[in-house]
Amino acid sequence: MELGVGAGYGFSYVDYGDSYSSIIGAFNASVSAEYYFSEEWGLKLKVIYDQKGSHDGSLVDNDGDEIDGLKARFNYITIPVMVAWHFGMNQNWYQNIGPYVGFLNSAKIGGYDVKSDFNTVDGGLSEITGVKIPLKGKTSVFIELEVQQGLVNIAKNNDYYSGNYYSENWIDRGSINVGLDF
Numbered sequence: 801m802e803l804g805v806g807a808g809y810g811f812s813y814v815d816y817g818d819s820y821s822s823i824i825g826a827f828n829a830s831v832s833a834e835y836y837f838s839e840e841w842g843l844k845l846k847v848i849y850d851q852k853g854s855h856d857g858s859l860v861d862n863d864g865d866e867i868d869g870l871k872a873r874f875n876y877i878t879i880p881v882m883v884a885w886h887f888g889m890n891q892n893w894y895q896n897i898g899p900y901v902g903f904l905n906s907a908k909i910g911g912y913d914v915k916s917d918f919n920t921v922d923g924g925l926s927e928i929t930g931v932k933i934p935l936k937g938k939t940s941v942f943i944e945l946e947v948q949q950g951l952v953n954i955a956k957n958n959d960y961y962s963g964n965y966y967s968e969n970w971i972d973r974g975s976i977n978v979g980l981d982f
Contacts, residue, residue: 801833801834801835801836802833802834802836802842802938802981802982803831803832803833803981803982804830804831804832804833804834804942804979804980804981804982805830805831805832805979805980806829806830806831806832806942806944806977806978806979806980807827807828807829807830807977807978807979808827808828808829808830808944808946808975808976808977808978809825809826809827809828809975809976810825810826810827810828810850810851810852810946810973810974810975810976811823811824811825811973811974811975812824812826812851812852812853812854812971812972812973812974813854813971813972814853814854814872814954814969814970814971815950815969815970815971815972821854821855821856821857821872822854822855822856823854823855824852824853824854824855824871824872824873826851826852826853826873827851828848828849828850828851828975828977829848829849830846830847830848830849830977830979831846831847832844832845832846832847832981833845834884834981839886839891840885840886840887840891841883841884841885841886842883842884842886843881843882843883843884844880844881844882844883844884844896844898845879845880845881845882846878846879846880846882847877847878847879848876848877848878848879848880849875849876849877850875850876850877850878850902850948850973851873851874851875851876852873852874852875852876852971852973853871853872853873853874853971854871854872855869855871855872856868856869856870856872857869857870857871857872857909857910859909859910859912859914867910870909870910870911871908871909871910872907872908872909873906873907873908873909874904874906874907874918874954874971875904875905875906875907876902876903876904876905876922877902877903877905878900878901878902878903878922878926878948879900879901879902879903880896880898880899880900880926880948881898881899881900882896882897882898882926882928883896883897883898884896890934892931892932892933892934892940893929893930893931893932894928894929894930894931894932895927895928895929896926896927896928896929896930897925897926897927897928898925898926899923899924899925899926900923900924900925900926900948901921901922901923902921902922902923902924903920903921903922904918904919904920904921904922904954916956917955917956918954918955918956919952919953919954919955919956921952922950922952922954922971923950923951923952924948924949924950924951924952924970925948925949925951926946926947926948926949927946927947927949928944928945928946928947929944929945930942930943930944930945930977931943931944932981938981938982939980939981939982940980940981940982941978941979941980941981942977942978942979942980942981943976943977943978944976944977944978945974945975945976945977946973946974946975946976946977947972947973947974948971948972948973948974949970949972950970950971950972951970952970953969953970954969954970954971955969
């Protein structure tokens, strides 16, 4: 069994099905646990505080006027459950893949609270490629690239939004993370 803590900087965007939003950068933090079945295979569970969104959110105000170019910020607690494969001479390289579920904590567009207009659960696939650098004993530093591909529509009522918000809306994220495993 191995435990870990990490943090990273991610880049996310909203996938509208036929186009994409602009990319926004944000912080993430995680804790993880991995159960090893062998030197090469394991099952990894992470709990991530994820900040996602876009730079070109838009909404219609109470007067029916469209407001464009607003930052859209979505904060999630994301839980991926992944199969972990370790490879290389010392099994220091790894590839993880599996589904994730995300729970929406807050949603703001241009500072307006719009959480009630979004589904509280997101889901998709998570993939991580990384390397562990041994330090002392069982402690190691990890560096990883993580990608999340959203597969669940995040918006409850797309008619509320203007512009690109007429079709399905998924959130995709990639991040570079560093941390400690022990």
